[in-house]
Amino acid sequence: MSTNFYDRLSADFSGILESGIDYNVIIEVGEAPSNQRFKTHSLILQSRSSYFEIKLNETMLNDDNIKIIYLPEISVENFEIIIKYIYSGNISIEKTDTSSIFDILLASNKFGLDELIKYFQSYLIENNASWLRLNFSKIHQISTQENNFKLLREFCNYIIPKSPNTLFESRDFTTLSEKVLISILERDDLQMDESEIWDHIIRWGKGQHPNFPTNLNDWSDDDFLILKNTLHQCIPLIRYFSISGEDIFKKLLPYQQLFERQLWADILSKNLTSVSFKLLPPRKYKTTKFSPRNKISIDSVIITEEHALEIGSWIDKKDSPYINENPYDFQLIFRGSTDGFECINFYDNCDGISQTILVLKVKNTGEILGGYNSLVWDKYAEPYFKNDDAFIFSLKTEKQHESILSRAISGLYTIYNYNDRVGFCEDLCLHNNFNTGNSCCCSKSGYEKCIRNSTEYFSVEECEVFKVIKKKSVGQN
Incomplete structure (x- = not known):
């Protein structure tokens, strides 16, 4: 029979952190003048964090026989939450805003704190999903870059097909990397009109060149060439034969210079039986065909x-x-x-x-x-x-x-x-x-x-x- 007394153990280790007794590592956090120094202990840091284990081995002792680690990119408030967890196994985020919680998740990943990585992902998904949607491009991009963010990646992959506007209309969409954007465009299950996808791709391309003239009539041939080169991997991924003739002339024609000659000819003749350019098939968009405007056809067994x-x-x-x-x-x-x-x-x-x-x-x-x-x-x-x-x-x-x-x-x-x-x-x-x-x-x-x-x-x-x-x-x- 064994009995655990974790509460007392946690309290005792918290006391060690607060007193700083026998410290041999100083961690300086934040940027001056609001930076702060934490007196810590190498044995605890190395046993709890793979990052600190490596960092301490690389850091030389100073004249006082102390090792100093600098972390200017992490705020004092966020690090205080993390270091308390390292010592006591407890966290307290009741008064922490969502943006800071996400920053703590990133810091937890940096420090190799697997337990916190999983916890904060679950916490954000269950309690702050609206914030994740508002910052969706950033969240999606980071989740694809970090192997440890599996839960956030699953959250994003669940939402994108059903609600692609969450990604395309997020406030940081234009900061999305080209690689991630291409992976989205390659999907067959985006529930969005293809002409809207085109609009967002153009917006992303312009976002990479903020100095472009606002009015398209003021663009030079060089401006169009720059945008064409920026979007050269995205343009073939649009399903052009899913775009109506009205939208082709309204939305695509102003950007005719972005297309290779044969592709543009095929787009214009998309209703013909033969085209030369390899066009992708329509996305699996859930839609129902309706009768002419004066008749209402409803696929229902309940309503008329x-x-x-x-x-x-x-x-x-x-x-x-x-x-x-x-x-x-x-x-x-x-x-x-x-x-x-x-x-x-x-x-x-x-x-x-x-x-x-x-x-x-x-x-x-x-x-x-x-x-x-x-x-x-x-x-x-x-x-x-x-x-x-x-x-x-x-x-x-x-x-x-x-x-x-x-x-x-x-x-x-x-x-x-x-x-x-x-x-x-x-x-x-x-x-x-x-x-x-x-x-x-x-x-x-x-x-x-x-x-x-x-x-x-x-x-x-x-x-x-x-x-x-x-x-x-x-x-x-």
Whole structure:
């Protein structure tokens, strides 16, 4: 039988650090004049950190028989957290901002502190996913460069195909390395219109040359040649025959000088049966073909075209439903009977996607309930978030003569983002397996009114989610 007394051991070693008794290593951290010296002990440093083991062997003793290590690139506050961990095994980051936590992760990697590397990756993903998305280019690039950042790399690889805007629209996108950018462009599963990808590639290329004239009309032939050389490995990776003729002339024609003559000729004649340049096939973009504008074709076993017209009018905040022409296409991205009724099945199909309509049919009653979320579903985000544009509804059926619309109350939490539940807070909540066990509910929380008379829990007969896509030009009623 063995008994561990780690708390006392941790406290005693913390005392050694604080007192500095018998120190033989000074670590000077930060830049003057705010730099600070920490009195430490080589035996502890070497046993806890592979970096310090090597560094101490390389560092000579000074006249006082002390070794001095300089770390100007690390802040005093961040190093204090790390050195306390090295001595005691404890960390405290309650008052530390997210940017500093990421810097501590980088420092932990520098010092070879495997335990902290894994901990801080998990912490950032579980608690600060929104910050990771905002700095996505930087995070993605670092995660691909550092072998130890497996969890961040998996986080990025999960998000990129479903929500490439997270990468392309991040504030540091133009700092992305060419190698990483090419690895993204080579993917077949980017869920983004090809003309938008082209826009971002041009923006990245211009970002490498900030002195280019702002107005394209002021560009010289040399400017175009420089950009062409910058993008020479990216240009062949665009799927040109997926770009509409309108966008070819609107977006590509102004940059005609970037293309080799034969490639440009093939782009212009992309609808012909034969082209010379080797064009890549379209990406596996999840899309649904729709009928002509005066007809609405919906791949649904729950809602009708009439329902879609009514939902479209609610999105646009119209006083009366659209009659003939719906300004939105409804692209099916999830169906419970084919994809599964667990919350994990929902996130497998809907995570990272915005502008969605969720509809469901209540088992045994035939009620059709649903909701609209204009923001991104994000299983890595906070469990609750606010969306003042969201609304929930109960659609008219044979038993219910009028639909019920209930809009979000401004400032209240209105969306669930849990691993085991999803929906519109308690006002329309799907929990665990929503096909069995009566685990779903409707009550009043963050919306104007209830959408069903009963507050009893229920199961779902069928559930569907649609990506709502604004049509480019549709006359509205």
